[in-house]
Amino acid sequence: MQLCLSPHAQIDKIMKYYFKIFFFIIITGLFAGVLVCQAEYDYIDINNPFLRKIPIAIPFFKSIGDGPEAAKASVAGSDLLSETLEFTGYFKMLDRGAFLSDSQSSLIAPKINFRNWTFIKAELLITGGILIKNNVVEMELRLFDTFKERLLIGKRYKGWKKDQRKIIRRFCDEVVYHLTGKHGIFSTKLAFVSDSTGNKEIYICDFDGHDPKRFTHNKTITLFPAWSSSGKQLAYTSFIRGKPDLFIKNINKKRGFRLVKKGIQIAPAWVPGKYMLSATLSFSGDQEIYLLTGEGKIINRLTKSRGIDVDATWSPDGKKMAFVSKRSGTPQIYIKEIASDRVSRLTYDGRYNTQPSWSPHGDKIAYSAMSGTQINIIVIDIKSGKLLKLTDGQGDNESPTWSPDSSLIAFSSTREGQSKIYVMTMYGTDQRRLFTMAGEQTDPAWSPGFANK
Amino acid sequence: MKRRLWISLALLLIIPGLLLTVSCAKKAVQSESEVIQPEEKDNSEAEEAARQVEIDRQTEIDRQAEIDRQEEIERDRKLEEERLQAQSLRAEEANREMMVARNMFINEDIHFDFDSAIILFSAQDLLKEKARWLEENSDVTIIIEGHCDERGTSAYNLALGDRRAESVKTFLIDLGIASSRLTTISYGEERPVDDASTEEAWAKNRRAHLIIE
Structure with a gap:
């Protein structure tokens, strides 16, 4: 058994190493070709950030690829992102039932009808795409300011499927850092x-x-x-x-x-x-x-x-x-x-x-x-x-x-x-x-x- | 049965006696007149009866002495038995008393006021008793456990339990117990004797508990 497994384990090790490097490169670089704005005003009141929660819309991630597994991953991923951000107490998670637009179809800035989001009082919008293939997950996550109609953060991640939680937490940290100027607590x-x-x-x-x-x-x-x-x-x-x-x-x-x-x-x-x-x-x-x-x-x-x-x-x-x-x-x-x-x-x-x-x-x-x-x-x-x-x-x-x-x-x-x-x-x-x-x-x-x- | 035995014993003594008397009388007859012979015969018969009585009496006395002796032995034996019984009873009693004292020593806790490690006036007699017991059992070393009720917070209560145990230790040292025989451990609020959240339970749980090592 041991002998049978060891080549796999070795490949796994190499793959892991490769992905680690890949992962690192991706997240250190900004999403290519998109203008990213720095926060120009305080989204979160430093004196009491919990007094007024920011309304945020997180539609289900668009699943690239087919099958029930992809659909499940889309729901699980977007739910986890929503829960993780809600944990901070900074956000008011908007009910997905109230969303006007077809969340699965318009995820990229030029195609997003921001008025559909501002209409339901969403000030922030996070869209995501997820692809799962052979135990590897690829995710694209973007944060938009719906009133300014601007992309604030765009990231692409790739990692093992089991690391999906880690990826989502890392994006949440980006979001919180962007809005408060302080790193979040997502790795604590x-x-x-x-x-x-x-x-x-x-x-x-x-x-x-x-x-x-x-x-x-x-x-x-x-x-x-x-x-x-x-x-x-x-x-x-x-x-x-x-x-x-x-x-x-x-x-x-x-x-x-x-x-x-x-x-x-x-x-x-x-x-x-x-x-x-x-x-x-x-x-x-x-x-x-x-x-x-x-x-x-x-x-x-x-x-x-x-x-x-x-x-x-x-x-x-x-x-x-x-x-x-x-x-x-x-x-x-x-x-x-x-x-x-x-x-x-x-x-x-x-x-x-x-x-x-x-x-x-x-x-x-x-x-x-x-x-x-x-x-x-x-x-x-x-x-x-x-x-x-x-x-x-x-x-x-x-x-x-x-x-x-x-x-x-x-x-x-x-x-x-x-x-x-x-x-x-x-x-x-x-x-x-x-x-x-x-x-x-x-x-x-x-x-x-x-x-x- | 016994009576018959005595009678036959008496007869056994009387018959040879009679034979002896007869042979003696015959000799007398030979040397003295025949006239007085019947008289002599009468006399010897009376003597014989008297002697018989005497013998009977003596036998009776011996018998009685033997009975008395036996009774005395029996009495002594009984007395000795009673003495031994009393002794073991006393030992048992003493043992029991010792156990009671020991159990009292272990089971009776010293209680405290809330957020206090001061030995209460009402607990001083109990501590004196404990000191006496420790004096009587000089080979015993003990652990003094300090406990708190569930109110308050855990680290502070561990410190408070420590102070309670130390208070008891100091009190016992002041009463002459060697400090080398006294060890303290604080359990804070971790080991209540009563889990209820009532005044009564809290009062029970605020305690110093002694354990014999």
């Missing part, structure tokens, strides 16, 4: 904790909940996944040795480091741009936050107050650390400036504020606030101290984590009974469950933005 991942096996273990899924895979096999309580800023390591706490110990694991090779100290070792948080992380350790008898190397060696102690200091999160420049301290009697969030050692209190509202998460944009911190018996997610503007309550009256909402573009927040909620992972925009709109999985899911951690590969 989420780590989270699930007890579906009976033990809390760490899992990793795509940003949209697709393809969850188990990462740890510890058969005991495992908590607090934390991505390094390169996205190559995951730190977490596990009871493998009977108590909460810190582990640092390489995502791919799963090799790693363990911290050997008595007491608890919890809530790791990586310093952006550095191969360093902080964690709360209690070997001294007091729960203090320490700075560690990426190999889990202690560099120094960062907090110096008796009582609980926990839940560190770092400013994107790595110069400040927000954390939870009980120094004033109740758990509140403080900010420490590392260079000056100065500590200032951030939260005054309520008697239980924990789990701060610094937005990658740097100006806001999301956290979990308990009032009564309910926990809700609040975003505080660091400069003004203004609060925005994002969840309310729907169970406990905990563990906020920002998407690397600061546009979305994932969190866990018990609104439907068991704890599940949800996502919402940074303004609390578009709250929805990310995926369905047995058991309870908690502790989501959004990966940093990976290089587009």
Whole structure:
């Protein structure tokens, strides 16, 4: 069997290599012969991009080639594109039933009757063509401004059929980058904790909940996944040795480091741009936050107050650390400036504020606030101290984590009974469950933005 | 049966006695007058009866002594048996008490207020009892587990559970227990004893639980 397969595998390998290069060339170059405009005005309001969603029409892709497989691929591809873009919260997906024109016939600019689209209030239009042949998929995708009657982006892709999702996500990233000036989140991942096996273990899924895979096999309580800023390591706490110990694991090779100290070792948080992380350790008898190397060696102690200091999160420049301290009697969030050692209190509202998460944009911190018996997610503007309550009256909402573009927040909620992972925009709109999985899911951690590969 | 045995035993003694008396009397008859012979014969008969009574009495005494001795042995045996029984009962009792004390030591948790690791006044007696038990069982080392209720967030609760376990450890050290015998582990909110979301369940779950290593 092995011998029979190996030539195929070799050919596959060569083909793959060839396609990779081909793929790269195609996407780096712009679609030939078409004038592409740069964005001349803001499609998306930076101040609140979710206040007014852009109406966008995505008709079914035109399938080049015949047969039921081609038709199926057309529907699946256009649906996936639509769902992926909708996930961002920037767009209002227009109902295909309202489309006037025959979407399958007019996909190229000169032939498109833009008035048919502006009539149904579509401001953007994405057309696509798809060809599937021998496990290889070819796609042409175009974004138009219907009012200006202009092509904004045109791309042609070629890859393995199984990589169709990747291709569509890449085009979505082009679209979002064109409209916002920032790369999207379509190649990011989420780590989270699930007890579906009976033990809390760490899992990793795509940003949209697709393809969850188990990462740890510890058969005991495992908590607090934390991505390094390169996205190559995951730190977490596990009871493998009977108590909460810190582990640092390489995502791919799963090799790693363990911290050997008595007491608890919890809530790791990586310093952006550095191969360093902080964690709360209690070997001294007091729960203090320490700075560690990426190999889990202690560099120094960062907090110096008796009582609980926990839940560190770092400013994107790595110069400040927000954390939870009980120094004033109740758990509140403080900010420490590392260079000056100065500590200032951030939260005054309520008697239980924990789990701060610094937005990658740097100006806001999301956290979990308990009032009564309910926990809700609040975003505080660091400069003004203004609060925005994002969840309310729907169970406990905990563990906020920002998407690397600061546009979305994932969190866990018990609104439907068991704890599940949800996502919402940074303004609390578009709250929805990310995926369905047995058991309870908690502790989501959004990966940093990976290089587009 | 017994009675008949005694009678035959008595007869066995009487008959040779009588024979002896007769032969003696014959000798006397030979040496003394024949007139008094019947009288002498009467006398010897009376003597014989008296002796018989005496013998009977003696036998009876011996018999009684034997019975008493047997009874005493039996009594002693019983006493010894009772003593042993009492001893094992006492040992059992002590064992049971030890088990009760041990179980109490394990099963009775130290409870805390919400978001607090302070040893409550009401928990101090329980901790003193635990310290006494630890003094009496000086070879035992224990693990102090710190737990929280489900409210609050997980990392903070792990830290809080750690503080609760440390509070108990400090209290026991202050009561003279060697710190080398005390290990702490925090489980935060991960291992509730009651899964319900009620005040009652929360109060039960905010605890330090002791385990004998």
